[in-house]
């Protein structure tokens with residue numbers, strides 16, 4: 001599902017186990033992890049739009065564990081697509097679903113969020129294209145976001161699909177941009193332009209292209225060079241603990257609510273209409 005390769009020659013911190021994984025990677029990995037001078041660059045590459053299906057979420061979850069084992073200086077999340085960071089949840093996982101797979105899909109999403117939001121190493125997202133819904137959540141779970149300037153959008157549009165926004169998703173957005181803007185974006189299913197995203201704080205910086213976005217993420221991670229790692233990670237996790245605890249507390253109930261909601265015939269009809277619009281290119285662009 002994923003590979004680990006070296007980008008630069010000064011990758012001294014990669015453990016031998018990383019190279020073992022490299023040799024056992026599949027021929028068509030959905031997640032690529034590369035070492036860039038001690039920083040892990042995790043690239044989502046489920047063509048064409050990185051929609052988050054069960055297998056991609058499992059690959060991200062596994063890759064996060066492997067990156068953590070290598071104790072990087074930080075991790076940058078980005079996409080192999082030239083125009084899409086991630087299209088968010090794969091709608092086909094929710095349309096006419098099989099209960100067991102649907103449950104696994106949702107709990108893996110919760111797991112990915114928990115690992116990424118609670119990642120003890122520095123994290124940044126180089127958003128090189130559209131980042132609706134789950135794409136926005138992945139980016140918001142990182143500590144810093146740079147976004148390539150262009151006709152791209154970012155936000156959480158679940159309500160447009162008839163999906164009420166889960167508590168932990170709301171909390172993640174609120175954590176970064178505050179309640180007022182989060183409420184407005186979530187209730188109106190707004191997908192912000194890059195300029196709007198910068199204004200409300202959904203992103204921290206714009207970038208001219210993907211390389212620039214990654215450079216800016218590296219600069220952010222570089223800020224922590226002189227900070228003792230344990231003090232940094234303990235502080236990060238303490239600040240994020242409330243949200244992480246909340247997830248633990250509501251996880252089962254959140255899954256039960258999701259399963260019930262998605263399998264409701266009315267919701268299935270809403271999804272069908274949305275899929276048709278998407279196919280007809282009339283959805284949200």
Ligand SMILES: CC(C)(COP(=O)(O)OP(=O)(O)OC[C@H]1O[C@@H](n2cnc3c(N)ncnc32)[C@H](O)[C@@H]1OP(=O)(O)O)[C@@H](O)C(=O)NCCC(=O)NCCS
Pocket residue numbers: 048049051083084086087088089090091092130132133134157158161278279283284285
């Ligand atoms: C992400 C996006 C802006 C990319 O636009 P694009 O590059 O022009 O790509 P397309 O819209 O042509 O999408 C490519 C294909 O993926 C499908 N697709 C797009 N988003 C998808 C999703 N989230 N899940 C499943 N399939 C999706 C499209 O229907 C299209 O299928 P087709 O090739 O069979 O027609 C656009 O696809 C989009 O807005 N997607 C919906 C995102 C969304 O609402 N996510 C919320 C999920 S909860």
